Amino acid sequence: MxxxxxxxxxxxxxxxxxxxxxxxxxxxxxxxxxxxxxxxxxxxxxxxxxxxxxxxxxxxxxxxxxxxxxxxxxxxxxxxxxxxxxxxxxxxxxxxxxxxxxxxxxxxxxxxxxxxxxxxxxxxxxxxxxxxxxxxxxxxxxxxxxxxxxxxxxxxxxxxxxxxxxxxxxxxxxxxxxxxxxxxxxxxxxxxxxxxxxxxxxxxxxxxxxxxxxxxxxxxxxxxxxxxxxxxxxxxxxxxxxxxxxxxxxxxxxxYNKNEDVSVKAVRGNKSSDDGLQCLAWLDSVAPRSVVYASFGSVAYISPSQHVEIGEGLKASNHPFVWVIKPREQSPALEQWLAEGFVESTEGRGFVIRGWAPQVAILSHSAVGGFVTHCGWNSCLEAICAGVPVLTWPFFAEQFLNERLMVSVLGIGVAAGVNTRTMLMGDEIMVKREAVEESVRKLMDGGEEGEERRKRTKELGEKARKAxxxxxxxxxxxxxxxxxxxxxxxxxxxxxxxxx
The missing domain is CATH 3.40.50.2000 (Glycogen Phosphorylase B;)
Known part of the structure; x- marks a missing residue:
C-alpha cells in the first residue's frame, strides 16, 4: 500500500x-x-x-x-x-x-x-x-x-x-x-x-x-x-x-489492485458467473498469446443473428477463443444454434461465458493475445494495462472516437469495420462472419505488423504501470x-x- x-x-x-x-x-x-x-x-x-x-x-x-x-x-x-x-x-x-x-x-x-x-x-x-x-x-x-x-x-x-x-x-x-x-x-x-x-x-x-x-x-x-x-x-x-x-x-x-490475486480481480464490478470462473481454469491449459477474448460491454445489445455471425467468424479463424454472451442476449434461438453443433465443433478450442465475465483477470492471463471489444473506455484501458491489442467494434457514445485513438493514434488496434452508431441491434447484421474471421486473423497475425502492434501495446502497458x-x-x-x-x-x- x-x-x-x-x-x-x-x-x-x-x-x-x-x-x-x-x-x-x-x-x-x-x-x-x-x-x-x-x-x-x-x-x-x-x-x-x-x-x-x-x-x-x-x-x-x-x-x-x-x-x-x-x-x-x-x-x-x-x-x-x-x-x-x-x-x-x-x-x-x-x-x-x-x-x-x-x-x-x-x-x-x-x-x-x-x-x-x-x-x-x-x-x-x-x-x-x-x-x-x-x-x-x-x-x-x-x-x-x-x-x-x-x-x-x-x-x-x-x-x-x-x-x-x-x-x-x-x-x-x-x-x-x-x-x-x-x-x-x-x-x-x-x-x-x-x-x-x-x-x-x-x-x-x-x-x-x-x-x-x-x-x-x-x-x-x-x-x-x-x-x-x-x-x-x-x-x-x-x-x-x-x-x-x-x-x-x-x-x-x-x-489499483494489480498485486491482488485472481479471486479478487474476478469479483471486480460484479459476481462472476460460474462460466467466468471456469474459464480462468480453462485458460491455464491454452498456449500463451493464442486466445481471442470477445466481449462487448454491459449495455449494448447484440441480436441472435449477429451473435451467430460472431460465433462462426471466431470458429473459422481457427484461434482459441473466449466469447461472452450477456444474460439479456440469451434466447431460445441462440441457445438452439449453440447446441446444434457449435459448442461441439469448437470443444477444447472455444469457451462461451453466459453472464458476467471477470474481464481484468481474463485479459491479464498469459494465454490471451487479442481482445474483440466495444471500445468502452474501461475496456480499452484494461487491454492496454494487460498489453493485449484490440479488435475494435464500437456501438455508441464516444466509442467510435475511442476506436480512432486505439487504431489511428496509438496503433494498437484493428478495426472490425462497424460504420454505424447503434444502441440496440435489431436483426440487422453489422459485421458478417467473413469479416469477423478476417479481422480476427489480422489481429492475431504473427507477422511483422502484428508483432509491432503487440510491441506498442506492451510498451504502453508498461508506461501505464509506471504512471x-x-x-x-x-x-x-x-x-x-x-x-x-x-x-x-x-x-x-x-x-x-x-x-x-
Whole structure:
C-alpha cells in the first residue's frame, strides 16, 4: 500500500463519490475510492441496495482492510420515477424508453443525499466527485459549500474531439451522416462521420441534455480523468485549455489492485458467473498469446443473428477463443444454434461465458493475445494495462472516437469495420462472419505488423504501470488533487472566519 499523502497539518479531506449506476461508470469509481483511501483520505461512496449487492465482496474486503471508505446506500426511487422496482442500474432497464425515467430517479437522490451528508456523525464533505450525468450534484455541492469535480468516465482524446465537433461549422453544414469529416483542432488527423459522432445535434432532447452538461461543466471546479499523461499528453493539455480548468489524470485506475490475486480481480464490478470462473481454469491449459477474448460491454445489445455471425467468424479463424454472451442476449434461438453443433465443433478450442465475465483477470492471463471489444473506455484501458491489442467494434457514445485513438493514434488496434452508431441491434447484421474471421486473423497475425502492434501495446502497458507507481505521473496527480481539495477547504474556512 502506498504511503498516505502528507497533509502538512491539514485536516484529512472527505471525498464524496457519486457514480452513475452503470457498470462502466461505477467500476472505475470504486477503484478511485480505493486509491483515495489508500492515501489516507476519507471516502463516502454513494450507491443503492441493488448496486451495493453487486460489489458486496469489494465492500467487505475494504472493511476488513480497515480502509476509510463508507458505502452509503440510498433507496433508489423507482416507483416515484415510473420505473419497475429493482431497476437500479442501466443494464437492468427492460427498455431504452425508460432511460429518462432512470435519470429522473437519479435526480431524486439529491435531498436524501444532502440529508445523510448533514447527519451529525458524518465528517464534513470536502468535495463531491460526481459522474458527468449527475447534473443535480452541482446543487448538492453548492448547498454544502464545497467544490464539485466531474468524473467523465472517458479520456481527454474523446472529450476534446466531442467539444471540437460540437463547435465545428463543417459538421453543422453537412447533411450526409456517412461522409468522413476531419475533426478540427487536433494534433493528429482524425476523421469520423457525423452519424458516428456522439451527442451531436439530433433532436431537442439531446440538445437540451448537452447544453445542461456544458453548463454544469462550466460551474465545476475541475475534472477527474481515468487516463495517464504518457498516453494522451497532447489531448490532456488541449482539453484543459478548452475548458479552462484543471483535468487530473489519475489512471488507469484499474491498476489499483494489480498485486491482488485472481479471486479478487474476478469479483471486480460484479459476481462472476460460474462460466467466468471456469474459464480462468480453462485458460491455464491454452498456449500463451493464442486466445481471442470477445466481449462487448454491459449495455449494448447484440441480436441472435449477429451473435451467430460472431460465433462462426471466431470458429473459422481457427484461434482459441473466449466469447461472452450477456444474460439479456440469451434466447431460445441462440441457445438452439449453440447446441446444434457449435459448442461441439469448437470443444477444447472455444469457451462461451453466459453472464458476467471477470474481464481484468481474463485479459491479464498469459494465454490471451487479442481482445474483440466495444471500445468502452474501461475496456480499452484494461487491454492496454494487460498489453493485449484490440479488435475494435464500437456501438455508441464516444466509442467510435475511442476506436480512432486505439487504431489511428496509438496503433494498437484493428478495426472490425462497424460504420454505424447503434444502441440496440435489431436483426440487422453489422459485421458478417467473413469479416469477423478476417479481422480476427489480422489481429492475431504473427507477422511483422502484428508483432509491432503487440510491441506498442506492451510498451504502453508498461508506461501505464509506471504512471501509477510512487512518483509516477498519475500518482503525483492524485497527490495534487488531494492537496488542491484540502487547500480549497482551508481557504473557504478562513474566509468564513473573517466574515464572521
Amino acid at each position: 502506498p504511503e498516505p499523502t502528507p497533509m502538512d497539518g491539514l485536516t484529512i479531506p472527505h471525498f464524496v463519490l457519486v457514480p452513475l449506476p452503470a457498470q462502466g461508470h461505477t467500476i472505475p469509481m470504486v477503484d478511485i475510492a480505493h486509491l483515495l483511501a489508500e492515501r489516507g483520505v476519507t471516502v463516502t461512496f454513494v450507491t443503492t441496495p441493488v448496486n451495493a449487492a453487486r460489489i458486496r465482496k469489494v465492500i467487505d474486503r475494504a472493511e476488513a482492510a480497515g480502509l476509510p471508505i463508507g458505502f452509503l446506500e440510498l433507496r433508489f426511487p423507482c416507483a416515484e420515477a415510473g420505473l419497475p422496482e429493482g431497476c437500479e442500474n442501466v443494464d437492468l432497464l427492460p427498455s431504452l424508453e425508460l432511460t429518462p425515467a432512470f435519470f429522473r430517479a437519479c435526480g431524486l437522490l439529491r435531498e436524501p443525499l444532502l440529508d445523510r451528508l448533514r447527519e451529525p456523525h458524518q465528517p464534513p464533505a470536502s468535495c463531491i466527485v460526481s459522474d458527468m450525468w449527475h447534473l443535480w450534484t452541482q446543487g448538492v455541492a453548492d448547498e454544502l459549500g464545497v467544490p464539485r469535480l466531474i468524473f467523465h468516465g472517458t479520456g481527454c482524446f474523446p472529450l476534446l474531439c466531442m467539444r471540437n465537433i460540437r463547435s465545428s461549422i463543417l459538421f453543422d453544414e453537412v447533411n450526409d451522416d456517412t461522409k468522413p469529416l476531419m475533426v478540427p483542432g487536433l494534433p493528429h488527423r482524425i476523421e469520423i462521420t457525423k452519424g458516428q459522432s456522439p451527442f451531436f445535434r439530433q433532436d431537442p432532447e439531446s440538445e437540451r441534455l448537452w447544453n445542461e452538461m456544458l453548463t454544469a461543466d462550466e460551474a465545476c471546479h475541475g475534472v477527474v480523468v481515468n487516463s495517464f499523461h504518457e498516453m494522451e499528453s497532447l489531448y490532456i493539455e488541449g482539453y484543459q485549455k478548452a475548458i479552462g480548468k484543471k483535468a487530473w489524470a489519475i489512471g488507469p485506475v484499474c491498476l 501509477m507507481e510512487v512518483a509516477g505521473s498519475s500518482y503525483q496527480n492524485m497527490t495534487d488533487l488531494i492537496q488542491e481539495v484540502s487547500l480549497h477547504n482551508v481557504k473557504v474556512r478562513s474566509k468564513m472566519g473573517r466574515e464572521a
